[in-house]
Amino acid sequence: MSSVEIDRQWTTRLRKxxxxxxxxxxxxxxxxxxxxSSWIYVFGVATLTSxxxxxxxxxxxxxxxxxxxxxxxxxxxxxxxxxxxxxIFFFSMxxxxxxxxxxxxxxxxxxxxxxxxxxxxxxxxxxxxTGYVSQSNFDxxxxxxxxxxxxxxxxxxxxxxxxxxxxxxxxxxxxLPLVAVLLTTVHVVMVRIKxxxxxxxxxxxxx
Amino acid sequence: MSKKFRSDVDVVEWTxxxxxxxxxxxxxxxxxxxxxxxxxxxxxxxxPDERSITIKKWSNAAPVDFAMTAVSExxxxxxxxxxxxxxxxxSTGQAIGPVNLVNxxxxxxxxxxxxxxxxxxxxxxxxxxxxxxxxLNWKNATEQTRAIxxxxxxxxxxxxxxxxxxxxxxxxxAGPVPVMINDLTAMARSGALDESLISNNSFYxxxxxxxxxxxxxxxxxxTTADKQHLSGSQxxxxxxxxxxxxxxxxxxxxxxxxxxxxxTSGNADAxxxxxxxxxxxxxxxVPFIPxxxxxxxxxxxxxxxxxxxxxx
Numbered sequence: 028m029s030s031v032e033i034d035r036q037w038t039t040r041l042r043k044x045x046x047x048x049x050x051x052x053x054x055x056x057x058x059x060x061x062x063x064s065s066w067i068y069v070f071g072v073a074t075l076t077s078x079x080x081x082x083x084x085x086x087x088x089x090x091x092x093x094x095x096x097x098x099x100x101x102x103x104x105x106x107x108x109x110x111x112x113x114x115i116f117f118f119s120m121x122x123x124x125x126x127x128x129x130x131x132x133x134x135x136x137x138x139x140x141x142x143x144x145x146x147x148x149x150x151x152x153x154x155x156x157t158g159y160v161s162q163s164n165f166d167x168x169x170x171x172x173x174x175x176x177x178x179x180x181x182x183x184x185x186x187x188x189x190x191x192x193x194x195x196x197x198x199x200x201x202x203l204p205l206v207a208v209l210l211t212t213v214h215v216v217m218v219r220i221k222x223x224x225x226x227x228x229x230x231x232x233x234x
Numbered sequence: 235m236s237k238k239f240r241s242d243v244d245v246v247e248w249t250x251x252x253x254x255x256x257x258x259x260x261x262x263x264x265x266x267x268x269x270x271x272x273x274x275x276x277x278x279x280x281x282p283d284e285r286s287i288t289i290k291k292w293s294n295a296a297p298v299d300f301a302m303t304a305v306s307e308x309x310x311x312x313x314x315x316x317x318x319x320x321x322x323x324x325s326t327g328q329a330i331g332p333v334n335l336v337n338x339x340x341x342x343x344x345x346x347x348x349x350x351x352x353x354x355x356x357x358x359x360x361x362x363x364x365x366x367x368x369x370l371n372w373k374n375a376t377e378q379t380r381a382i383x384x385x386x387x388x389x390x391x392x393x394x395x396x397x398x399x400x401x402x403x404x405x406x407x408a409g410p411v412p413v414m415i416n417d418l419t420a421m422a423r424s425g426a427l428d429e430s431l432i433s434n435n436s437f438y439x440x441x442x443x444x445x446x447x448x449x450x451x452x453x454x455x456x457t458t459a460d461k462q463h464l465s466g467s468q469x470x471x472x473x474x475x476x477x478x479x480x481x482x483x484x485x486x487x488x489x490x491x492x493x494x495x496x497x498t499s500g501n502a503d504a505x506x507x508x509x510x511x512x513x514x515x516x517x518x519x520v521p522f523i524p525x526x527x528x529x530x531x532x533x534x535x536x537x538x539x540x541x542x543x544x545x546x
Contacts, residue, residue, distance in 0.1 A: 182335030193440025
């Protein structure tokens with residue numbers, strides 16, 4: 028097999044593309060530009076970390092099934108961990124989002140990074156909502172019966188039935204986490220490829 | 235010729251000083267700190283778990299409310315009975331001007347409240363002569379006769395009482411309706427109606443659509459939610475029972491329901507959803523929207539964020 032033939036392989040082309048765009052020093056950097064020095068950056072890391080905790084505590088809940096946490100003190104505690112990791116996740120993500128907005132973080136060809144972040148936020152809201160209606164307690168009864176009217180008004184309620192516990196649970200523990208993980212991965216890879224957006228050059232230039 | 239520099243789109247790539255950065259150490263520390271924070275919050279505050287309301291619980295706590303709701307299911311005047319798509323054709327559903335997506339999609343989760351919530355469950359009960367005859371009379375009656383029976387019963391139901399375990403309504407012109415409502419109430423109070431609506435001819439089930447719709451047609455669920463500060467006027471479903479943050483990130487969605495024209499419109503849900511979809515699109519496409527993408531530069535909040543950088 029000639030080297031030209033090898034170079035034309037899909038695998039070779041993909042590897043070279045990844046190596047070019049994302050060399051090891053970008054995946055695991057050991058330096059950062061000096062402007063990356065602000066409390067706002069903490070919330071990006073906190074979002075990612077709390078998302079990990081949300082997934083881990085969700086997996087712990089899944090081990091014993093959807094009813095377990097109602098009947099066991101230990102299960103209820105795991106549910107509490109899941110709840111608070113979700114609250115921290117959204118708190119961090121909202122501040123991260125606003126911070127990035129006021130940094131105009133889409134500049135320098137980072138529009139897709141912004142957009143994947145924004146879509147991840149919306150997917151996370153859907154994931155949080157399906158979690159609330161999957162709790163199988165009074166909260167889930169009330170929230171689902173109230174929310175059905177909004178979703179029905181869009182026509183989507185015919186296919187996305189918030190009163191169907193099985194459907195909501197599947198969306199909550201399979202489909203939406205899968206999408207959120209994929210989007211988060213793409214988002215983080217884009218941040219690593221493009222780097223953190225630099226500050227506005229100076230007052231004379233930005234005026 | 236070089237392209238003009240646009241401050242809200244372009245950047246001057248950084249060629250200045252770098253500082254040491256240990257990404258793995260940062261990640262590990264963040265995980266440790268947030269794990270401790272999550273554990274602390276979980277230990278101190280726990281999480282709410284108010285038991286769900288069953289039809290059995292509702293009909294025992296408020297038998298008259300249950301019976302009145304059952305009547306409204308029988309004549310199709312309940313919220314579900316008069317809902318429209320995706321449950322039935324009783325109304326056209328919400329629209330924004332000529333756009334009615336609900337109608338376009340149509341009835342996909344068909345529910346006939348009289349049959350599904352009253353007649354079918356009663357038909358599944360063990361043989362009782364009065365009820366058997368009542369159901370037979372109902373089945374053989376014309377739509378018009380049924381309507382007269384239910385209307386006569388409804389007219390007298392303002393004097394409905396629950397006495398000695400029986401629903402009592404002073405009317406003799408309601409055909410089999412008194413027997414049906416009384417037996418359905420007894421069935422509900424025993425827990426059999428919960429089972430009947432949930433099982434739907436299947437042993438395994440995870441679909442609670444019918445039970446939830448029936449329960450939400452009564453006032454017991456809403457009264458209980460109101461006591462837990464969960465009503466629509468109390469910012470509704472973004473809250474949860476107890477003093478927990480709930481879905482605080484839904485504040486904007488709940489906010490629109492509190493102000494005109496949304497809080498008075500019959501199409502509030504459609505309007506609020508359309509508005510939220512529009513705002514969501516604005517957020518996603520903000521890098522391409524002149525004006526919106528200039529706000530960060532013009533407000534100069536970035537100088538606070540990059541305070542150290544601008545100081546140096």
